[in-house]
Amino acid sequence: MGDWKTITVPAPSSVLDSKNTSQYTSEKKMSPSSLNMQQVLRLPLPSSKSTHSFFSAFCTEENVEQSISYLNRELTTLGFPSLYAESKGKELNLISILNCMNELLVLQRKNLRAQEDVEMQHLKLGSDMDHLQNCYAKLKEQLEASKREIVGLQERDRQLQCKNRNLHQLLKNEKDEVQKLQNIIASRATQYNHDMKRKEREYNKLKERLHQLVMNKKDKKIAMEVLNYVGRVDGKRGGWRTDKTEARNEEEMYKALLRDYEQCQKQLLVENAELRKVLQQMKKEIISLLPPQKQKPRERSEDGIGPVLSDLEDDVGELNKENMWELSCETVREQLTNSIRNQWRMLKNHVEKLDNQVSRVHSGALTDKDVISREDHELETEKLELEIQHCKEMIKTQQQLLQQQLMSPCDDDTTVLLQDCYLLEERERLQEEWKLFREQKKNFEKERRSFTEAAIRLGLERQAFEEDRGTWLKQQFLSMTCDSKYLENVKTQSATSGSSDQDNHLMNTRSQQKKPRSLSSVPTSAELCQTIQHTPYSSPCAISNKTTEESKPNQWEEIYREETE
């Protein structure tokens, strides 16, 4: 490289170096921008005088060539064009020198900017780091605090649990004590009763003694002094007390009681009837409230209501019928309450559905005409519920009363009447069946008559046929005996035998035909008798029914009469 004088340069960095050298080489053309850059940098800058001396330290009048060649070498290694005009020449290319200087300045500026950026980033990172450290410290503190808190709370929880256990224990102790006290009370009560009884017995003895004394004294003092007798209130004379009067008194008492009971029962019946009316009305109203079957076929649950609605209508019809009886039997009552319960359940379901619809409406669906305002509906349902509860209670109390009544023995007539009512349907059914049987019997009779006529006809025909055959055979025989006797004999024999066989066969078949027919006619009537015999046994409890009994013998008589005909 050549001989270099050792120059004391304060901490040279390549940037500083190049900057300083550029400063030196273009002193005159120092741009304000480079000055600013210098001010921005925090690096200790030497004073102007020192820079001047520093700049002059590099290149003096003696080593100009050397410094130029050094500079050239440095610049070429950095990629700049050579300073010399030609390679290895001593003439300096001013243009290239200027270009190099410019390039160096640009480079310097770029480097300064980059340095600035880096330093900014460095500052930012430093501040971020500080911030994060602060955060970390805070969080650590918080964590510590919350850990301490947790420990404190756990401690408190433990204490409270201890307390709780203690209180439970106390409660148990108290309960035991209460139980003990109750036992004590019970024992004391029995003791007290026993003592009281003893004292009372003693007291009674005293009383008896006193009573004896009082009676024994036979004081003239115990007397009544009256001016004259007073008449009785009702003006009559007093009567002796006899068995008759006793009996009369008993009778009076029972009459008074019965009168009271009858009045009570009348009131209850009236109430019962009113309540039943109310229940019927309620039923109708509930039915009217429920939606009809036609609307809303899409909803699945409606299908469940549909067929039941028709049941309801049937129920209504039934109960209206039963109302006309005005009988308060178990079954009627149960039916009424059950039907109302079912309807109520349906109404509830319907209300729930409506509620759902309403909620859907609120959520933005389209309004439905059938949706009633929720509050009105709720009020109504509440009212109905209360009414129903009230009615149920009344029904229960009346059930009990009437059960009591029914337990008491009633006359035979009433039992007969009751049974009669139960059997009305059965009797009607029976009557229908009888009609059928009578018709059938008539038909059978007709058939039998026709068959007998046919049989008679057949008999007559057969007779005629027989006669014809006889005559024909005779003729044949007569005609055939002349010609060939053997053959004819045989033939006739065979013919007769054959014909007789045939005849017999025919007869048999005919008789067989006849017999089954006649037999069939008889079994039908027998069957008829049997069936008629059986039907009375199938009807239950018809023995008590006198009318049926009367009709049966009539039936029997008819059959027997026809048989004998």
Next chain:
Amino acid sequence: MGMKTHRASCVQYRLIVRDVNTLQILQLYTCLDQIQYVEWSSDSLFILCAMYKRGIVQVWSLEQPDWHCKIDEGSAGLVASCWSPDGRHILNTTEFHLRITVWSLCTKSVSYIKYPKACQQGIAFTKDGHYMALAERRDCKDFISLFVCSDWQLLRHFDTETQDLAGIEWAPNGCVLAVWDTCLEYKILLYSLDGRLLSTYRAYEWSLGIKSIAWSPSSQFLAIGSYDEKVRILNHVTWKKITEFEHPPIIANPKIIVYKEVEKSATVETQKLSFPPTRELASSLFSIPSKYDISQVPMSLQYIKPVADRANPRIGIGTLAFSPDNCFLATKNDNTPNAIWIWDIQKLKLFVVLEQLCTVNSFQWDPRQPRLAICTGNSKVYLWSPAGCVSVQVPMEGDFQVLSLCWHSGGDTMALLSKDNFCLCYLEREEVK
């Protein structure tokens, strides 16, 4: 005390009969000793005066002042005396409740009934006067005997399942007899006229039980007041409790009307002062007029907690009364002795509470209409009806302490009794045009 048109009052040993409307003295009778008890007969023709100390009962006739009758029990002594419903027999209870002697005024005959029970209400007559129920006790067991009043024949005699019978009362329809047990045991038994047990009702065990009962006039309800400050109502169909009325010291339901008696500020107008002071002025100086104010609900009543270890404590429902039209029930809780609770029976709810300044002594319903008269031991009488309530000053000179009151059977007159005097209160009937 007063029947129909006459009013009998006794002073020491003299019996004075006055006319109700004019208070004119009609008759004056003198008895042998200080009179303890006076009772009219049912047909208002005779009056009995009982003198317990001497054991004598004297009977006077109103129609014939010269007629006299004296019944002397002698050494047997006398503790109680009453008329039979036909007005011709007198039932005397001798000392120690040894026996009941039935004296007949028609035949001068005597009957004895042994072993009567010494209890609060041992004899009960039916409203129509046909039957008498008597509580008896033999061999440490309670019995009830039913007598026919016309000839005193024993109709029925049966034992009751009570520990210690405290009282009996007929229902107004005369077909059911309510029998209740001592206050140590809450038990009420209902017997039919022919002696059958219809039902038993027990509300709870061990605590003090029944204090008072009342039948409704239609015999539909039986109200039982007990020591636990509740009234339980039984119905006549099932004899089961239909409702319970509680008497808490704090009334919170805004639907209840509370009338509170407040003192009107006594302004003595100086201009009207005169000498000697007029009667009205004098009375107004002695007593401060009061009126009723409607209190705001919720409000609390004066509650007294009595001494715990005494017998017959002043707690619980001590008095019950149904109004004659069966619509209201008036009750008094001895824990809040200043208040009267009026319940609406048709709705089975509390209707009105009346709070007085002093302790309520007694109250009684008008026998004809739902009008309640109350006295609290001061010189005022209070009236309540569904239309409202009013506080009325008794215009007497000096101090007139109304200790008890009694309605006339006609319903328009009321007798107010103090210790030594009595006065009659006439109520005007409102003319309906």
